Amino acid sequence: MKSVGIAIFTAALACLGCERAVVPGYELSASMRAVDKDDVEDPNKLRHDVEIQLEKHCGTPLRPKLIGHSELDADYLAHGAEVYRQRCAACHGNSGYGNGPAASVMYPLPRDYTKGIFKFVSVVDGTKPLREDLLRTVRNGARGTSMPSFALLPKRDLEAVVDYVLVLTHRGELEDALREAAIDEEETIDDKLATKLADNIAKRWVVPKNKVIHPLTVEPPYTWDSIEKGREAFAGANGVCFKCHDRDGSARNLLEVGKDPWGHEGRAADLTSGMFHGGATSIDLYRRIYGGIKPMPAFATGYPSDPDMLWHLVHYVQYISGARRREVVQSSLLPNERR
Ligand code: HEC
Numbered sequence: 467m468k469s470v471g472i473a474i475f476t477a478a479l480a481c482l483g484c485e486r487a488v489v490p491g492y493e494l495s496a497s498m499r500a501v502d503k504d505d506v507e508d509p510n511k512l513r514h515d516v517e518i519q520l521e522k523h524c525g526t527p528l529r530p531k532l533i534g535h536s537e538l539d540a541d542y543l544a545h546g547a548e549v550y551r552q553r554c555a556a557c558h559g560n561s562g563y564g565n566g567p568a569a570s571v572m573y574p575l576p577r578d579y580t581k582g583i584f585k586f587v588s589v590v591d592g593t594k595p596l597r598e599d600l601l602r603t604v605r606n607g608a609r610g611t612s613m614p615s616f617a618l619l620p621k622r623d624l625e626a627v628v629d630y631v632l633v634l635t636h637r638g639e640l641e642d643a644l645r646e647a648a649i650d651e652e653e654t655i656d657d658k659l660a661t662k663l664a665d666n667i668a669k670r671w672v673v674p675k676n677k678v679i680h681p682l683t684v685e686p687p688y689t690w691d692s693i694e695k696g697r698e699a700f701a702g703a704n705g706v707c708f709k710c711h712d713r714d715g716s717a718r719n720l721l722e723v724g725k726d727p728w729g730h731e732g733r734a735a736d737l738t739s740g741m742f743h744g745g746a747t748s749i750d751l752y753r754r755i756y757g758g759i760k761p762m763p764a765f766a767t768g769y770p771s772d773p774d775m776l777w778h779l780v781h782y783v784q785y786i787s788g789a790r791r792r793e794v795v796q797s798s799l800l801p802n803e804r805r
């Protein structure tokens with residue numbers, strides 16, 4: 467009995483050991499790996515110096531650090547990293563470049579965090595997201611994409627994994643900033659430069675209150691009149707939305723919309739599928755239209771003569787989102803208007 471106990475204990479210990487051993491280190495980005503002699507005199511030295519600075523400011527997968535948050539407990543971030551390796555890395559990649567082993571067959575691709583750009587945010591165009599925005603997406607998932615909902619994770623796991631996503635995000639931002647400084651400004655990569663660039667990143671992620679989207683007006687009632695106004699602005703003579711989303715909002719003709727910030731051909735959302743990637747409530751949709759999602763432009767100032775117009779568009783989009791299950795829409799959304 468005793469020897470069986472010892473054997474199990476030894477096996478468990480060995481397993482623990484091997485699990486630690488297989489935690490892979492961080493990689494460098496494709497653009498950093500592509501730096502060559504036309505860019506800098508000694509590309510390998512550049513990569514080496516950058517790796518040293520990244521480790522100083524962002525730590526390692528087993529001992530991560532979050533730029534701008536030295537107050538965070540190291541074990542807490544290490545726990546976030548552990549959750550990430552178990553639940554996220556297969557899609558988002560060990561270093562957050564969106565290149566996990568499961569990623570290649572997906573559309574849309576898993577987010578490459580390292581550009582510091584996010585889609586489902588509550589801030590105006592060009593501003594860093596709130597931490598709360600990332601938390602909401604991780605909790606709710608992105609319906610209609612491969613991004614699952616993690617609502618069942620314990621709160622501590624959710625919080626920690628979101629902070630770890632930020633570790634990877636800032637690591638990517640610092641990596642890009644160092645590369646650009648070395649190539650474009652011919653700067654030497656040293657402690658002083660890296661600290662300055664890391665401080666800039668920390669500052670950029672403090673979102674001023676006035677960058678948070680507050681609707682211009684209170685949501686008007688959901689009526690045929692409102693839906694009709696939205697339809698006109700969407701697909702009417704002076705409409706703009708149909709140019710990317712098609713007249714019926716289905717985007718089925720795959721109109722060319724331009725590249726997304728990650729350099730891939732964008733595809734307008736199918737607004738008739740009943741699945742909104744960024745959430746289906748009125749305020750979710752309002753934020754999408756107000757702030758845009760590149761290549762979709764921001765429409766914050768698109769309708770100066772009718773500030774209610776963004777809500778009319780929200781209502782129209784909600785209306786057509788039921789196009790494939792019209793009966794449900796008629797019976798639940800429009801009780802007074804049922805025909
Ligand atoms: C099965 C693949 C998959 C897994 C597992 C996965 N994701 Fe995602 N994730 C995606 C995809 C795909 C997107 C992009 C959705 C889009 O662009 O509409 C995404 C997007 C995101 C975004 C970006 C949201 C935004 O506003 O741009 C965050 C943050 C995120 N995931 C965090 C996580 C975290 C944290 C985990 C683990 C707890 C995780 N994901 C697990 C596929 C996955």
Ligand code: HEC
Pocket residue numbers: 574585700706707708709710711723726732733734735741742743744745751754755759760761762763765779780783
């Ligand atoms: C230049 C092309 C373009 C124009 C013009 C455009 N969109 Fe979009 N729209 C997109 C793309 C691309 C996406 C998908 C972004 C993503 O998820 O990557 C999108 C996404 C959306 C979403 C989010 C859907 C979701 O799944 O969460 C809404 C809502 C939306 N558009 C409404 C509108 C409305 C209303 C207008 C007109 C006021 C409009 N769009 C104009 C390209 C465009």
